[in-house]
Amino acid sequence: MEQVNQIVSKINFKPVQQDIHHNQQQTINREQTEKIINQVFERMKSIRPAWRLSLPDDRAEAVAKKEWTKAFIKNGILSFEQLRHGFDKARSIDDKYFPAPGTFIKWCTPQPEDLGLPEPETAYLEACKHAHELNPGKAKWTHQAVYEAAKQTGFFELKSMAEKHILPVFTRNYDFITKKILKGEPISDIPKALPGQVQQTIAERNKAYHDDQQKKQLQEKGLDQLNNPKDAMNEIYRMLGRN
Structure with a gap:
């Protein structure tokens, strides 16, 4: 896996004209990082009018973008939904200055009560x-x-x-x-707890009990050698003359 500095070194931070799509299922890959970080800065400039105090020239802005990119990668800011939360929070705070990357990252991760x-x-x-x-x-x-x-x-x-x-x-x-x-991720396909993490449920215990009782009954009648319980029950019915 490439180091953060190696990834950042391959990115061209010249502004590009491409909007950020708010798609909860979509994530940011390395190829998109260049476009995304530029759009983040353009969006934040419109939200924070005093941005020039933090980004006085092109060189300062390029350096800042590299630091923001490192911070995004390190902190797992990987979805457009996270960015949407960041922008929403930025708009809700009465401040005209450009935020630090750590501040914006906190805004990208809402608290439970926010949702x-x-x-x-x-x-x-x-x-x-x-x-x-x-x-x-x-x-x-x-x-x-x-x-x-x-x-x-x-x-x-x-x-x-x-x-x-x-x-x-x-x-x-x-x-x-x-x-x-x-994190802005879908909540489908949630893994079950691993065996041993939780106690057996009542339904599972009931099924295990009835299976065990059925097994004992088949053994007592000498029918446990049959292929499956259905065959055994059919044999019982035959013996009782119910066929």
């Missing part, structure tokens, strides 16, 4: 409440992240398991989803 994301404890209580509804998917959720975390955790488990067992599972899912949203 209407409830606290984990509040989200958990909401998930438990809606889990008891007939169709949780049609309930009025405060945020999509709460619904996704509840769905990943399991509505049956949320309304059935003790809080000390299910709360850590929900918290893990909600934290993972929240971080993806704050």
Whole structure:
């Protein structure tokens, strides 16, 4: 993998006329960095009228762009959605001066409350409440992240398991989803917790119990040598004259 300085050295920071598209799914690759960093500066100049105090000439601007690029790469500013948050925050702050790269990077990473994301404890209580509804998917959720975390955790488990067992599972899912949203990433394809990270759910324990009971019954009747449980049940029905 190339070092940051090697990447930056290959970039031409002369202004280019290409707008930034606000596409939540799109990420910035190395080839786009040159265009993006120039557009960031042009956009920030329009937002901060006293930018000349920080960028008095072309040389100072070129040096600043290299530093901003290094900071973007190091801090993972890789999506247009992150940049959108940065611009929105810049507009909301009453300041006419050009920001430092670290300041803008902080603006690119919104806080949960900026996106209407409830606290984990509040989200958990909401998930438990809606889990008891007939169709949780049609309930009025405060945020999509709460619904996704509840769905990943399991509505049956949320309304059935003790809080000390299910709360850590929900918290893990909600934290993972929240971080993806704050980075401007899609929240689909969320990985399940690895085996051993969470206790077996009630549904899983029930299935394991019934499977074990069925296995014992087949062994007692001498039918466990058959290929599968369906064949065994058919044999039982045959023996009972129900075929």
